[in-house]
Amino acid sequence: MDVFHAMQVFVSVIETxxxxxxAQALHLHRPAVSKTIQLLEQQLGGRLLNRTTRQLSLTPEGEAFHERCKTILAEVDETMASFGNRPARLAGRLRVDMPVTLARLLIIPALMDFQQQYPDIELTIGASDKPIDMLSEGVDCVVRMGALEDSSLIASGIGYLPMVTCAAPSYLQRFGTPQSLGDLPQHQAVNYFSGSNPRPIEWLFTVDGQTTAMRLKSGIRVNDTEAFIASALAGFGLLQALEISVHEHLQNGSLLRVLEEFPVPAKRVSILYPHRDLLPPKVEAFVQWLKGLMLAHRLS
Known part of the structure; x- marks a missing residue:
């Protein structure tokens, strides 16, 4: 049995x-279509369709198989088109995972532009600050910030996001405003930790052109970006955060900049995807769009 042909027949049955x-759409005889579906079900060892005299319906297995078939056929179409003389018709499902802050404040507000450029790509966006397993979860690419752990994934830098050190007025009234890095041992911080590792992320400062790393005593530790900002607003400690995530609070005075003489190095933003000899065109299109978005915001 030609599995690729069988997938095409199966998808056509569902769509029509x-x-x-x-059979009419594929220029085949009806018995040939019916036989192909029967052979496909035998090959898979399970029923894909519920058949009645009036209608067809997918079994749960058939629904899952249908989604996979659509993805595979779309990627084959993209690959063949990319080597031909006509522009690739980018279609199919694209699943991207990204940090909550980037999703909410930067990417999703601009994402309609990508959808208008590629209307046949069905976007699935995962917004999470937790590590994921791309392969087991069927994710096409992942946007991440900061230093990356060693892995088998391919990483491409797409820009940088400005950082800021700040604190709530209520915290500064209690502990005073730090004037130098030497003052920091007398202060406490809103510290962020990632995943199941409770060790907080280091604080970084630029001193005489060099990056200095420090660990500050925790007023509180959190692993969620919303709780991270909320803890600073509540006065738990100094905060190092993405400027876009606290811009509104800096504007209205609910957070105040501190240690401006010691700027925080900008946070690197990368996009990761599984190692493949040929990157699917829909993923490449998203990578290029995201690079353009970063550039447009003067963040690269």
Whole structure:
């Protein structure tokens, strides 16, 4: 059995809603379509369709198989088109995982532009600050910030995001405003930790052109970006955060900049995807769009 042909037949049956219409669309005899579906079900060891005299419906296994078939056929179409003389028709499902802050404040507000450029790409966005397993979860690419752990994934830098050190007025009234890095041992911080590792992320400062790393005593530790900002607003400690995540609070005075003489190095933003000899065109299109978005915001 030609599995690729069988997938095409199966998808056509679902999209047209009948064996007869699928046969007409594919220029096949109806018995050939029916036989192909039967052989496909035998090959897979399970029923894909519930058949009645009036309608067809997918079994749960059939629904899952249908989604996979659509993805595979779309990627084959993209690959063949990319080597031909006509522009690739980018289509299919694209699943991207990204940090909550980037999703909410930067990427999703601009994402309609990508959708308008590529209307046949079905976007699935995961917004999470927790590590994921791309392969087991079926994620096409992941946007991440900061230093990256060693892995088998391919990483491409797409820009940088400005950082800021700040604190709530209520905290500064209690502990005073630090004037130098030497004052920091007398202060406490809102510290962020990632995943199941409770060790907080280091604080970074630029001193005479060199990066200095420090660990500050925790007023509180959190692993969620919303709780991270909320803890600083509540006065738990000094905060190092993405400027875009606290811009509104800096504007209205609920957070105040500190240690401006010791700027924080900008946070690197990268996009990661599984190692492949040929990157799917829809993923490449998203990578290029995101690089353009970073550039447009003067963050690269």
């Amino acid at each position: 809603g009948s064996f007869t219409k699928a």
